[in-house]
Amino acid sequence: MSVSFTLSPAQEQLKQAARQFADEHLRDLAAAVRAEPDPRRRALLARPVFEKAVGAGFLKGLIPAPFGGAGGGGVDAAILIEEWAAQSPDFVISMAGPLIALAPVYEAGTPAQVRRFVAPFLADAGAPVAAMAYSEPEGSANFDAPPPAEGTRTVARPDGDHWVLDGRKQWASHLPGWDGDGPEIMTVVCRTPGGISLVVAEREHLAGHIEVEEYLDLPGLAGCLTARVRLHGVRVPRENLIGAEGQGPALTRNAFVASGASIGTFATAAMRQAFDVALRFATTERRGGADPIIAHQAVSDVLADAKGRIEAVRLLSWRALDAALSGDPAGPELALHAKVFGSETAVDVITSLVKIVGVTAYDTAFPLLRYLNDALAYPVIEGSNTGVRRRQLQELLRGPGYDPLAASGMR
Numbered sequence: 001m002s003v004s005f006t007l008s009p010a011q012e013q014l015k016q017a018a019r020q021f022a023d024e025h026l027r028d029l030a031a032a033v034r035a036e037p038d039p040r041r042r043a044l045l046a047r048p049v050f051e052k053a054v055g056a057g058f059l060k061g062l063i064p065a066p067f068g069g070a071g072g073g074g075v076d077a078a079i080l081i082e083e084w085a086a087q088s089p090d091f092v093i094s095m096a097g098p099l100i101a102l103a104p105v106y107e108a109g110t111p112a113q114v115r116r117f118v119a120p121f122l123a124d125a126g127a128p129v130a131a132m133a134y135s136e137p138e139g140s141a142n143f144d145a146p147p148p149a150e151g152t153r154t155v156a157r158p159d160g161d162h163w164v165l166d167g168r169k170q171w172a173s174h175l176p177g178w179d180g181d182g183p184e185i186m187t188v189v190c191r192t193p194g195g196i197s198l199v200v201a202e203r204e205h206l207a208g209h210i211e212v213e214e215y216l217d218l219p220g221l222a223g224c225l226t227a228r229v230r231l232h233g234v235r236v237p238r239e240n241l242i243g244a245e246g247q248g249p250a251l252t253r254n255a256f257v258a259s260g261a262s263i264g265t266f267a268t269a270a271m272r273q274a275f276d277v278a279l280r281f282a283t284t285e286r287r288g289g290a291d292p293i294i295a296h297q298a299v300s301d302v303l304a305d306a307k308g309r310i311e312a313v314r315l316l317s318w319r320a321l322d323a324a325l326s327g328d329p330a331g332p333e334l335a336l337h338a339k340v341f342g343s344e345t346a347v348d349v350i351t352s353l354v355k356i357v358g359v360t361a362y363d364t365a366f367p368l369l370r371y372l373n374d375a376l377a378y379p380v381i382e383g384s385n386t387g388v389r390r391r392q393l394q395e396l397l398r399g400p401g402y403d404p405l406a407a408s409g410m411r
């Protein structure tokens with residue numbers, strides 16, 4: 001079978017539809033987000049656009065077809081994410097909650113759990129949100145560390161036919177939901193008597209038992225609804241445990257495979273936008289000299305290197321997302337490379353573009369630093385590269401029988 005990197009007619013159509021939606025809705029949303037100083041009001045600006053996206057069927061596109069959605073392959077996902085993230089990565093992160101929060105349900109949920117937890121996200125209207133509540137304010141890089149280390153601090157205590165959840169969670173998009181009463185579903189990484197486990201809390205369990213301690217004011221991705229919340233006495237039916245007690249670490253790691261791969265695509269979107277701005281500047285600005293600054297080889301070298309690295313990260317991310325969403329055994333390794341290499345390349349590339357534009361770039365009104373602010377998030381979100389992701393790569397490389405050619409298929 002041949003491998004083609006040419007977009008199919010359906011993918012061309014998807015790209016155009018995604019670009020049109022981004023041009024019509026996300027560009028203005030991003031401008032409004034930049035102008036609003038209050039983090040909560042800023043995040044709520046996304047809701048009407050979110051409803052439009054749900055109405056247009058985009059949310060269903062995040063749910064894999066075997067679970068009732070319209071999700072396509074990894075390259076389709078990459079096309080949609082890149083087009084939207086080019087205008088508003090915060091909006092994509094806000095919508096993509098089900099991609100992570102439902103992954104453990106697809107992997108280990110019973111048919112009844114799949115039906116119940118996926119149903120809100122098959123809607124044609126409204127703004128249903130999901131949160132993968134893994135991170136905690138005191139840290140999460142060592143969430144699976146056994147006692148006496150604290151690891152995950154949130155507990156789920158058995159009480160008759162319920163779990164009672166207590167603890168604090170931070171960072172995950174939409175922990176408070178739109179109104180502070182919680183998202184439609186929250187997949188909570190917690191400590192049960194049998195180890196680290198995953199329990200799904202639904203909005204009806206959370207309302208009245210979730211307190212928002214603070215809405216976070218992020219320097220990039222500023223439209224994300226990101227907060228620190230306290231869960232107190234959240235009563236969840238025992239049957240909302242996903243898989244078995246103690247299965248939490250593996251399910252959590254797997255939940256972040258596809259979203260990790262997608263970070264390469266977010267990085268591509270930020271680099272692509274920054275490159276456009278820098279190229280336009282370099283081809284039109286003389287800065288008092290005789291020629292546009294691209295005539296200086298030092299400047300054109302930076303642009304050439306940047307372009308090559310953008311193309312490399314884009315293709316790696318396509319491959320990684322394709323592998324992650326199709327269940328290819330190469331998925332976990334390629335997703336890690338897309339996450340680590342993609343995110344760090346974006347920070348380097350955009351920093352180098354800032355340097356060739358010069359001091360003009362150092363003005364928030366000039367459209368370049370905003371992409372660096374977003375890109376700076378990518379090495380630290382979805383499991384920071386230093387704290388979690390490189391350790392996962394180390395484990396892979398140290399594993400018995402690790403074959404360096406396997407992920408590429410060139411074995």
Ligand SMILES: Cc1cc2nc3c(=O)[nH]c(=O)nc-3n(C[C@H](O)[C@H](O)[C@H](O)COP(=O)(O)OP(=O)(O)OC[C@H]3O[C@@H](n4cnc5c(N)ncnc54)[C@H](O)[C@@H]3O)c2cc1C
Pocket residue numbers: 093100131132133134135136138139140141142170171172173221224226377380381382383384385386387388391
């Ligand atoms: C916009 C946004 C969206 C997010 N979405 C989610 C989400 O949906 N769900 C969610 O749960 N979280 C989410 N997060 C949080 C994110 O996933 C973080 O990557 C995660 O909390 C881990 O961060 P950390 O590794 O820095 O952890 P920390 O535990 O805070 O560690 C801090 C640092 O200590 C060092 N460190 C700690 N332990 C080790 C070790 N064993 N080895 C090496 N170094 C170590 C590393 O340098 C690490 O970066 C989001 C964050 C943002 C900003």
